[in-house]
Amino acid sequence: MKKMKVDEVLNTNIWDVDSKPHIVVDYEKCRRLCNKKACVYLCPAGCYTLTGGEILFSYEGCVECGTCRVICPHEAITWNYPLSGRGVQYRYG
Amino acid sequence: MSYLSNTKFDVIIVGAGPAGSTAAYTLAKNGLRVVVLERGRTAGSKTLYGGRVYSKPLEEVYENFRKEAPIERWVKKERFSFMSNGELLTLEYSSTDSTSFTAYLSRLASWMAQKAEEAGAVIVTDIRVDDLYLEDGVVKGVRCGDEVLRSNVVVDAEGVNRLILERFGMVPKLEKRQVALGLKQVIRLDASKIEGRLGLAAGEGLAWLIVGEATGYLPGGSFLYTNSSTISLGLVVFLEEAYQNINQHVFNILEDLKQKQSIKEVIADGVVIEYGAHLTPEMGLGMSPKKMYGDGLLIVGDAAGLLLNLGYTIRGVDFAAYSGYLAAKTILKAHSMGSYNSESLSFYQKLLEESFIMKEMKKHKKITKLMRSNEMFTIYPGILLDTVKKLFEIEYSSPTILQALRNSIKGKTSLLKLLWNIFRTFF
Amino acid sequence: MPLNIIVCIKWVPNTQIVNIDPNTGTLIREGVPSIINPHDLNAVEMALRLKEKYGGVVTAVSMAPMSAKTGLEFVIGMGVDRAILVSDRVFAGADTLATSYTLSKVIEKLRPFDILIFGQETIDSSTAHIGAQTASWLRVPYLYYVVDVEYINGVVRATRRLEKKIEVYELPTPCLLAVAMKSNEPRPVKLSHKLRAKMENVIEVWTNNEVGLKRECIGLRGSPTVVEKCIVTPSVPRKKQRFDGQDVREAVKWLVDRLIEDEGLKII
Numbered sequence: 183m184k185k186m187k188v189d190e191v192l193n194t195n196i197w198d199v200d201s202k203p204h205i206v207v208d209y210e211k212c213r214r215l216c217n218k219k220a221c222v223y224l225c226p227a228g229c230y231t232l233t234g235g236e237i238l239f240s241y242e243g244c245v246e247c248g249t250c251r252v253i254c255p256h257e258a259i260t261w262n263y264p265l266s267g268r269g270v271q272y273r274y275g
Numbered sequence: 276m277s278y279l280s281n282t283k284f285d286v287i288i289v290g291a292g293p294a295g296s297t298a299a300y301t302l303a304k305n306g307l308r309v310v311v312l313e314r315g316r317t318a319g320s321k322t323l324y325g326g327r328v329y330s331k332p333l334e335e336v337y338e339n340f341r342k343e344a345p346i347e348r349w350v351k352k353e354r355f356s357f358m359s360n361g362e363l364l365t366l367e368y369s370s371t372d373s374t375s376f377t378a379y380l381s382r383l384a385s386w387m388a389q390k391a392e393e394a395g396a397v398i399v400t401d402i403r404v405d406d407l408y409l410e411d412g413v414v415k416g417v418r419c420g421d422e423v424l425r426s427n428v429v430v431d432a433e434g435v436n437r438l439i440l441e442r443f444g445m446v447p448k449l450e451k452r453q454v455a456l457g458l459k460q461v462i463r464l465d466a467s468k469i470e471g472r473l474g475l476a477a478g479e480g481l482a483w484l485i486v487g488e489a490t491g492y493l494p495g496g497s498f499l500y501t502n503s504s505t506i507s508l509g510l511v512v513f514l515e516e517a518y519q520n521i522n523q524h525v526f527n528i529l530e531d532l533k534q535k536q537s538i539k540e541v542i543a544d545g546v547v548i549e550y551g552a553h554l555t556p557e558m559g560l561g562m563s564p565k566k567m568y569g570d571g572l573l574i575v576g577d578a579a580g581l582l583l584n585l586g587y588t589i590r591g592v593d594f595a596a597y598s599g600y601l602a603a604k605t606i607l608k609a610h611s612m613g614s615y616n617s618e619s620l621s622f623y624q625k626l627l628e629e630s631f632i633m634k635e636m637k638k639h640k641k642i643t644k645l646m647r648s649n650e651m652f653t654i655y656p657g658i659l660l661d662t663v664k665k666l667f668e669i670e671y672s673s674p675t676i677l678q679a680l681r682n683s684i685k686g687k688t689s690l691l692k693l694l695w696n697i698f699r700t701f702f
Numbered sequence: 703m704p705l706n707i708i709v710c711i712k713w714v715p716n717t718q719i720v721n722i723d724p725n726t727g728t729l730i731r732e733g734v735p736s737i738i739n740p741h742d743l744n745a746v747e748m749a750l751r752l753k754e755k756y757g758g759v760v761t762a763v764s765m766a767p768m769s770a771k772t773g774l775e776f777v778i779g780m781g782v783d784r785a786i787l788v789s790d791r792v793f794a795g796a797d798t799l800a801t802s803y804t805l806s807k808v809i810e811k812l813r814p815f816d817i818l819i820f821g822q823e824t825i826d827s828s829t830a831h832i833g834a835q836t837a838s839w840l841r842v843p844y845l846y847y848v849v850d851v852e853y854i855n856g857v858v859r860a861t862r863r864l865e866k867k868i869e870v871y872e873l874p875t876p877c878l879l880a881v882a883m884k885s886n887e888p889r890p891v892k893l894s895h896k897l898r899a900k901m902e903n904v905i906e907v908w909t910n911n912e913v914g915l916k917r918e919c920i921g922l923r924g925s926p927t928v929v930e931k932c933i934v935t936p937s938v939p940r941k942k943q944r945f946d947g948q949d950v951r952e953a954v955k956w957l958v959d960r961l962i963e964d965e966g967l968k969i970i
């Protein structure tokens with residue numbers, strides 16, 4: 183099997199992505215307070231990316247694991263589950 | 276706020292995972308009016324785990340479990356490997372009898388919910404519970420958006436990210452040292468290939484745990500489980516240590532593992548059909564609230580921190596389901612006495628203490644600490660492999676095991692410590 | 703007078719998932735559950751907004767196998783009052799003609815109705831025929847791509863958004879509106895509604911015993927469309943050429959040159 187990219191692997195899942203984000207990131211805190219930016223490495227869905235040194239968060243591929251909520255040292259993340267069963271739909275789990 | 280008064284339930288259960296549905300099944304079977312509120316589209320659509328379940332506790336709760344449950348393969352072969360520089364040192368154990376099986380957690384959870392529904396429980400999906408609802412400081416129901424549903428008692432089975440309990444103030448905010456992150460891919464592969472490549476007879480299952488390079492030398496472990504025609508391949512890393520040491524995307528560690536010869540051979544021509552990730556409690560009882568009950572409240576499963584990670588095996592599903600069963604027994608007793616205060620519900624803690632759950636968790640307390648020592652994952656795999664290499668790749672003289680071990684250890688750790696730690700972990 | 707609003711929803715295979723077995727080149731379908739046609743949720747939302755504004759009853763209708771109950775429970779969860787699942791083996795295999803005919807006969811039985819609301823199209827076939835055809839069977843006027851609707855003095859005033867303009871129409875009741883996809887963002891499911899769906903057995907199942915249609919007009923037999931052959935479009939192998947420079951202008955020039963020289967692109 184060839185090495186896969188995270189987007190490619192996420193695409194094998196079933197999704198019902200909400201039009202509103204269930205997670206909101208306060209970029210100001212990322213910019214001012216956070217050097218480590220561990221969310222970039224530890225979000226298993228690659229939702230946190232660095233562009234020009236700044237954090238960019240996209241909720242669409244989020245698998246609702248909760249890692250970012252737990253590791254963020256600056257409480258920059260307002261975290262909740264999606265409503266109405268939206269988000270990732272595991273068939274196997 | 277609108278109060279839903281036309282329906283009154285004895286029990287509200289938050290979450291249709293193994294813990295919640297098993298509580299619901301037991302309660303409904305005994306005639307209580309139970310509703311399970313689940314945020315997912317279906318029961319099981321939001322849960323994810325590694326791949327293997329210990330069967331005995333579930334057989335005690337569900338009649339005909341072995342016949343009816345969505346079991347993939349009974350585990351007949353156990354492997355434990357240290358990986359270093361692409362090489363493996365493997366312990367393998369084959370048994371004729373099996374006490375555990377592989378399964379998809381989504382399907383198992385959905386089966387349990389169906390059992391609960393057949394027994395008379397109401398399962399309501401697509402509903403996210405936001406808060407506990409209190410009257411005079413006593414839990415009397417739940418709040419979902421601007422609606423309140425009342426009941427005599429609430430069973431919190433919301434899993435590891437216990438947002439509701441945090442908001443209620445029953446537990447502090449989850450910390451990274453309390454949990455580990457697991458990620459997993461499900462890879463479709465013909466049954467004949469699975470069996471041929473792993474040396475399994477038709478229908479037999481394998482559980483394989485790998486430490487060392489398999490997690491990029493982060494404390495944790497990788498796993499491979501065989502289902503009927505898929506392989507579950509993934510890894511678990513402790514978040515605290517990962518946070519300190521990780522230097523690449525965690526997803527890539529799993530992709531790198533797939534490229535290691537020993538794994539590559541097994542999954543060749545496979546197709547990834549699902550990828551997911553989930554947190555898991557990792558601190559033994561360190562994540563558990565002191566009291567797993569309150570006035571009108573019981574906490575079960577991952578939300579109560581009831582999980583055992585021994586490195587070579589994770590037990591969460593059977594613990595969760597059984598704790599749900601014990602919570603149900605407690606509620607049945609409380610119901611017959613007509614009191615749901617914390618005093619009558621404290622019976623749950625007593626049942627837990629007497630059950631295998633607490634006994635196991637206490638017995639293996641030390642392991643949790645060892646599991647996190649960096650040596651276990653960074654130094655030992657290398658030492659062990661080096662030793663074995665010296666034993667088997669003989670040039671002139673053949674060393675004794677002890678000689679080989681001493682040579683490999685030099686400057687890295689003490690022989691005594693190594694042997695002691697290995698002994699403590701596995702025996 | 704409270705409005706009698708009927709909204710039609712289709713239960714479709716989830717076509718968003720594309721797992722292809724590289725060894726055989728076929729789609730892996732196992733374990734892929736069906737879903738409500740996503741654009742129909744926008745239709746449900748518009749129906750509910752109408753009800754909230756002017757009062758009335760919203761009835762959801764779906765012609766589908768029994769598994770669609772879950773989908774109807776979902777829209778009841780959003781606030782739909784009544785749900786009818788038209789389900790019978792004799793309805794299976796219908797093309798747009800037979801589908802719209804059956805739906806129109808079901809809707810006939812729900813007279814007097816005021817506004818019929820449809821999705822723009824489906825994700826599994828996307829003919830966008832059913833709305834127009836159903837309106838034709840029922841001899842009611844219809845309007846597609848509707849984004850907003852008002853009901854004033856017995857007149858339906860519907861706004862639709864086209865590519866370059868916004869049009870406002872007035873229609874008499876009864877009429878049919880097909881809602882523009884992505885407009886009317888669907889609301890979340892509510893506990894009280896979902897509980898009702900679960901506890902009160904609100905989904906009515908209508909077989910052909912209830913609808914009473916002739917076999918030659920419905921299902922496979924009533925469908926003149928014959929799907930002769932399905933051709934899987936062959937994937938065009940990529941050439942995997944790469945521009946490695948930094949300058950954007952150079953990159954564009956390089957790309958245009960490749961298209962002209964290698965692919966025969968003509969600039970006129």
Ligand SMILES: Cc1cc2nc3c(=O)[nH]c(=O)nc-3n(C[C@H](O)[C@H](O)[C@H](O)COP(=O)(O)OP(=O)(O)OC[C@H]3O[C@@H](n4cnc5c(N)ncnc54)[C@H](O)[C@@H]3O)c2cc1C
Binds near residue numbers: 404433577
């Ligand atoms: C990577 C990994 C590997 C594992 N491997 C194994 C293994 O091989 N064997 C084993 O036995 N265990 C394993 N476990 C542990 C096991 O998965 C858990 O212990 C078990 O699933 C816990 O069950 P539960 O019912 O307590 O929680 P969950 O299974 O997490 O269920 C909680 C449910 O509550 C719902 N919910 C959450 N919040 C809300 C809310 N606010 N409102 C409504 N619903 C809500 C969720 O959607 C979910 O359905 C593993 C875990 C992980 C992460």
Ligand SMILES: Cc1cc2nc3c(=O)[nH]c(=O)nc-3n(C[C@H](O)[C@H](O)[C@H](O)COP(=O)(O)OP(=O)(O)OC[C@H]3O[C@@H](n4cnc5c(N)ncnc54)[C@H](O)[C@@H]3O)c2cc1C
Binds near residue numbers: 929
């Ligand atoms: C490969 C293939 C080719 C086909 N070619 C043709 C063809 O050329 N001509 C033809 O007539 N048929 C054809 N069919 C069959 C046709 O696609 C289906 O019969 C289908 O019912 C047509 O509707 P649609 O999905 O395009 O609906 P659309 O017209 O796109 O749907 C519009 C709206 O109608 C409503 N609606 C649609 N179906 C239902 C339902 N079952 N219950 C309730 N509401 C509904 C929904 O509100 C939906 O948003 C083909 C099918 C296949 C698989």
Ligand code: SF4
Binds near residue numbers: 211220257259
């Ligand atoms: S860890 Fe928190 S503060 Fe740091 S970059 Fe990520 S979200 Fe921002």
Ligand code: SF4
Binds near residue numbers: 250
């Ligand atoms: S919850 Fe998990 S998947 Fe979602 S953004 Fe946070 S870390 Fe990533």
